[in-house]
Amino acid sequence: MLKLKYKQFFLLPGLIVLVAIIIFPLLFTIRVSFSSWDVVKPGLDWFGGKNWGRLFEDMRFWESLARLSLMATGSVFIQYLVGFGLALLVWRNIILKRFIRVLFLVPMMTTPVIMSVIWRTILHESLGPANDIIRILGFEPLSWLSTGPMAMVSVILVEVWQWTPFMFLLLLAGLMSLPNEPYMAAAIDGAGPFRTFFSVTFPLMAPISIGAILIRLIEASKLMETVYVLTSGGPGTATETSSYYIYIRGLRDYQIGYAASLSLAYLVIMIISLTIIAKILTRKIAQD
Amino acid sequence: MALILEHIDIRVDDIAFLDDVSLTFKRGGLYTVLGRTLAGKTTLLRAIAGLQQPQKGTLTLNGKDYLHLPVWKRRVAMVYQQFINYPHLTVLANVAFPLRRAGVPAEEAKRRAMEVLDMVGLADFETRRPSALSGGQQQRVALARALVKRAEILLLDEPLVNLDYKLREQLREEFQNIFEGQDDAIVVYTTTEPAEAIQLGHELIIMDKGAVIQKGKPLAVFNAPATIRCAKIINDPPINIFDGAIENGAIQLQGSVLLPIPPHLAHLPQGTYCFGLRTSDLSLGGVIGSKVELSEISGSQTILHLSADIGAFILFEDGVSQHAIGSTVQVNLDSDRIYAFSPRGDLIAAPAITEN
């Protein structure tokens, strides 16, 4: 039918561009993962599954996945708590809402890497304001970037600063779209603020909460830039995430073949985990 | 010039939106399509406009195939029930839009648009945006835009349903005047209100569950509905139906109620029938005891929902009165106004036609 010509005109250009720019590279990566391309031997040869075998025994890779899970889920969880808390505080108050919305928008708009550069100066153990303020308040200065666990905390801190506004905005929009009736009913039933929150607000916000958490988890699972600038994966490998490790292998050590297999394994694991998490969370709402 | 639909079928997932519909629309005709919600009226209009494609059937205009013509090449104008206007254009630009698309020069388009705006009573509104207008005004803009095209086919899909009562009455009158002037076009107007359908149209089409179940001159259809279904749709409130029989020279209804056989039913053989009686043809003060189930006040009348051995039915009472639920009233049936339908639902005999 005539409509057909028009249908194609709209969708095809974008679809073709996307397929060309994403699918072909992906297929190419798969092919490369079966080669032994590196500095010494560039080019596509056939290396069989040896990269894949090496991957399974590569403890550094698996540890990086564990670290990534810890840092990503930790920071997303804190973002959710803080974001939700702020949204609740500001929700019913009209004046505050406009002012806060703009203020909180700002971190989201900034370039994460560049803010990490600034954070690095803030968290500098002897010259930075973080420890300075701590000292003024009478506490022991913290080793923000020089010990393993603290380094993780620093990364999470920067991520929370950067992305809580995103949670805040999504959850605030969700709160503002909630119907009024359940609240009137709760008020008539004499429910206090805590009861109201747990019985009314939280359940009603469940779908939006899950959506927001999933979106942030997807983005957080790519954690790399903050690590690169703040800690360079360190101290040692304390904050080395999978992306960072693959970057080292692929673009620093130039072991392209191996890095290709690493990236694909990483991609597959991410897709599976995120799908599982999504399924679990959505089933939870269905049950309630 | 005629628009002919033959055996049009539109089905989605086993639901028939249009079921073997065949209709002929003639130039200069004003057709009203009456039916309940989901009867297929909107689908019919959309099929004519080209917004929905039938799986089967043919559609021709003046003998030329219309079915495969894309929407923008059909010379059709449509007014929706939701007031559809282009929000980013002024009222004048809205009305001039179809003309400009057809290549009419700007000056002339403006002139013609102003003429039509004047015709619908919006002469001073041309620089306003639709969002600044009331519902009735928005619908007039939509109507003006439909009229300015001088299209061969003018379709209106329950255009007054989202307006308040007073406005509806006012616009209905204006419509009549406007439509009288549309001699060159085919006008198809859908509605769920029998009064509107009968008042406006030259020809009435009743649709139910996607099929055309009766068509004809409005009063003819009103006085002689082809089936019980038609009778229920064309009367508001729906016609009352009583199961019964003609036996031993009398009409026997349930609960041993007997009525004399009126002249127009005298020729009928014995047997079981469904008898129909309009709400206005029942009155209080007879011999049939009935229990009041519900009493509603509508304007200056009281609508009583009653139940008795003869069945459940509705009756109009003049004036406003209170009836307690559960109380008993005596009801009289005007047997001169009784319809007789076969048990399957087809009309067998109708009462003599009166002036209304």
Added chain:
Amino acid sequence: MKSLYLVLKYLAILLWSSFVALPFLWALTTSFKTSNGVTGGATYIPWLQYEPSLEGWKVLVRTGGQGINIVAPFISSAIVTLSASLISMVLGTLAAYGLSRFSYRLGFVKNSDITFFFIAQRIMPPIVLAIPFFLMLQFLGLLDTIPGLILVYVALLLPIATWVMVDFFNNVPPQIDEMALIDGCNPIGAFVRVILPNSLPGIMVGGLFCVMFGWNDFFFAFTLTFTKTQLLPVAVVALNSSVTPWWSLSASALVSVAPLVIIAFVVERFLSSGNMAGAIR
């Protein structure tokens, strides 16, 4: 009890606001320092704790020698971001309109699958694409060039543009499109004359997101450029060594993030001033 709650509430908001403002204020004050404002420990208030100077800022526009040329990367970033955003918004809006209004069938794949395909690209970790993009650009001779970067950024931004616009179009009732068709527009005409003029809020949001993600990208700029072309985030991060003084570092950082912050304010203003009144009541 109520007043305690209020106090705590405003305290919480104050704390969070301070946390949000901290990096900006710190960078701002540090950008005016010179060595004695930094090496002795953290200082905050100009004139009281350190002598302010414009050195950190002057160095940004000085070329050669001591200068950090921030202007060239700024311009490169602007060109790449704006071009890629424009292309992505055009392709994405078209695709989104198609996905919203028509139904597509390629075998078993239908609309929701295609939309998901567009959106799912966000799951792709950049590292997975970095290697093939690198080799692809090298093959095309576009490594370390602006057109090469624009190509890659379109891949990045197209899913975002499509995602925003599909959502937007799904909330615009299709009756307006139908009215345009009835009034004599073919589907493309309907799209251009009727839908687009009424889609400004969506386009602004989509455009903003594209510009945001494009301007803020580090990874692809980092892996796909070396010396000839340099984008802003890469330039600033390159300064992140012990050689570059904190004051020029802070000044560069502020200059880099300023444009988006300003654009965000402008767009937010526009959106909340309320523009598109309903077409259908």
